[in-house]
Amino acid sequence: MKKIYSLSFILLSTLGFSQVTTPFAGTGALNANGWATHSGTAGQLTIATGSLTYSGFTTSGNKAALVAGNSEDVNLASAAPLTGITYYSAILNVPNTTGLQANTATGDYFIGVSATSGTTNVTAFSGRIYVRTGSVANTFNLGVLNNSGGTAAPTFVSTDFPVGVSVFVVVKYDLGTNLASLFINPTIGGTEGTPTVTNSTGTTAAPAQIAAMILRQAGNATSGTGNVEIDELRLNTTWAAVTSSALSVGENVISGLNVYPNPVKNGIFYITTDANAERTVTVFDIVGKQVLNTTTSESAINVANLNSGVYMVQITEEGKTATKKLVIR
Structure with a gap:
């Protein structure tokens, strides 16, 4: 890409x-x-x-x-x-x-x-x-x-x-x-x-x-x-x-949340948490258009069909939501 x-x-x-x-x-x-x-x-x-x-x-x-x-x-x-x-x-x-x-x-x-x-x-x-x-x-x-x-x-x-x-x-x-x-x-x-x-x-x-x-x-x-x-x-x-003082895109309210690798280099990134429960993952592009939405218990998220760029990924698990910036190369 x-x-x-x-x-x-x-x-x-x-x-x-x-x-x-x-x-x-x-x-x-x-x-x-x-x-x-x-x-x-x-x-x-x-x-x-x-x-x-x-x-x-x-x-x-x-x-x-x-x-x-x-x-x-x-x-x-x-x-x-x-x-x-x-x-x-x-x-x-x-x-x-x-x-x-x-x-x-x-x-x-x-x-x-x-x-x-x-x-x-x-x-x-x-x-x-x-x-x-x-x-x-x-x-x-x-x-x-x-x-x-x-x-x-x-x-x-x-x-x-x-x-x-x-x-x-x-x-x-x-x-x-x-x-x-x-x-x-x-x-x-x-x-x-x-x-x-x-x-x-x-x-x-x-x-x-x-x-x-x-x-x-x-x-x-x-x-x-x-x-x-x-x-x-x-x-x-x-x-x-x-x-606000922090320029992050969202507060991490999900315990143990980790999104990696970031930047994404091979079309797949992973999400892990302390609970590792079923979660909804939504990805938005630079103009706010939803480009991916999935509910899964798996940690691997496939974004190979997305172009290189900066995205926002919103993760909801056990009633809690966090947002991260995601870079795809």
Whole structure:
């Protein structure tokens, strides 16, 4: 099977998973790892080696790298549309101020959510994060915009963040009120507090749903989105799901659970527990589609018919459920 690792960006709150994450576990272009190019020069957005670090988090995989002057914009669809209030979070690093708009400008946006997904008709973006240079050298500012329309303008946080230092961000977008809230470095694992800034200047009506995350490059090498690194994306409908300290995909509540080998190399993986009782095993692909479901007392699970990539495996035994990330090579 072709050796490509897909991104595990699965909005599985509808399937009962407590957390969802997107560690950039693959290599090469994002559009070869589960994302769809909807604008610009395809293949420019890539996965870069090494995770970003932020105190209180356990990170994995690599990171996405936006490059000043590149133009590709991509999106990654959710498993199911989200309505009401949505949250997303990410660890960000701006390595330098090359290509950023000046502190006196409105900046440019590089991440947000969309009502649609795919390769066409992905044009309306909400809950956007903006970036520009800070008021002193080698710093940057972050801001948020709710939507487009009217005299829409981002609201910036006044803090000058130093380049090369990771920042943890959370955006809350309320479809009912068309309000976007930006939280900068909130307490890891804490409760939702007061946002750092809010924005409701865009007058275009809020969409009926959120269907994807988007990453955007402005295509201007001297006055655009600049160079930005992004890691550990999460999108969900609760604060806790995007701000908890562990980036694992599910809590192991089955005593003695062991899933191996992982990565799977020969089309078979094994599940053992202390009870070794009959269990239901369900595997989901990167867009949340169920690709395997079986109830068995055997430990061996055959996945030889599945393509290489990142999956989620949900195991239920004696009334308890656990979820694991599963890599198939």
